[in-house]
Amino acid sequence: MSKHGVLLVLSSPSGGGKTTLCNRLSEIFPNLRYSTSMTTRPPRPYEIDGEDYLFVSEEEFFRRQKNGEFIEWAKVHDNYYGTLYSHVNELLDAGYDVILDIDTQGAATIKGKVPQAVFVFILPPSLESLAERLYKRDENCGVDKQIILDRLSAAKTEISHLGLYNYVVVNDDVEVATETLKSILIAEKARTDHLDLDQIINSEKFDFLLEM
């Protein structure tokens, strides 16, 4: 009945708990796939091409960029990262739901190109709680106060772009937040703009007259 899978675009400030929630969601929905990014960064020894990333040369990356093959791309620390339309569409057409884990900048680009995607922002309950999480996470590696302040400042900017998203999930209690994310995916699959209504209405299951 559904046309194809749901494209879930997820953003969250660093330390917002997105990774944990995505893992929980993957356990609940075996049909959920992460989009694999293309990158010009050289693979690390343990990384598998086509699984962790699609590793390509700068030349190939720029060629694809020129061809408009990326839904979004970004330069991070001298390396390029991009999401291929073709990769995401193949997964969606095969009936998989796809998660794109991306910052607000990338989400804004995708919103302009794929408005039917589902945009979810994971919100920490407060900046104080976010600061606590960032401190805890960095405890073992030595806490750099300036980095945490920068992250909090970035979080504040990201939160100001909430209006771009379809849903806000407050990650106060991880169980509740997981339940909300799960509900969003189930509900989106039942949305009429995601379903092929003509197919339902004209289905032979609703054909008349029945032989009675």
Added chain:
Amino acid sequence: MSKHGVLLVLSSPSGGGKTTLCNRLSEIFPNLRYSTSMTTRPPRPYEIDGEDYLFVSEEEFFRRQKNGEFIEWAKVHDNYYGTLYSHVNELLDAGYDVILDIDTQGAATIKGKVPQAVFVFILPPSLESLAERLYKRDENCGVDKQIILDRLSAAKTEISHLGLYNYVVVNDDVEVATETLKSILIAEKARTDHLDLDQIINSEKFDFLLEM
């Protein structure tokens, strides 16, 4: 964080299993209320004014109708039935979620007046299954074939109006359908168009600078 409750407009062909699903939903969400209709029909002995219906004279009903006090109204077997704006709004403002159980005609009227309401259509898995349910239900009272044929014909017409609704829930398995309805309500509460984003963004929980 939420502005107020969610208005859930539910339609289903006769025999579609809406009543069972609504009861299940009420058990899960104690915060859910049925809208009480106003009617000119005389109360039956066991019916309580203000609970089962708001019982009024035709004179009062017409006066309110003229004043535009009804979200929708209908005449059924010489009696008038209507849903008061004020009643629904009071419940929503108090933070309750409200179910309006209504046919596609009434849903279309509400869509024009309250577009932010959430419109859900409960779909039987097939007309055959609907026919079966109607037969079973009427078994004890003697089955009138013509009434069932009329109901199936009405169902076919109602199903052709699916495009009006935000969601379609196929009631094949009552557990799955309940889970989907539950998910729709949870997801709708997390939708940004239902939340007061300015309040979130400007909340002191996200105020800077933290004293660090």
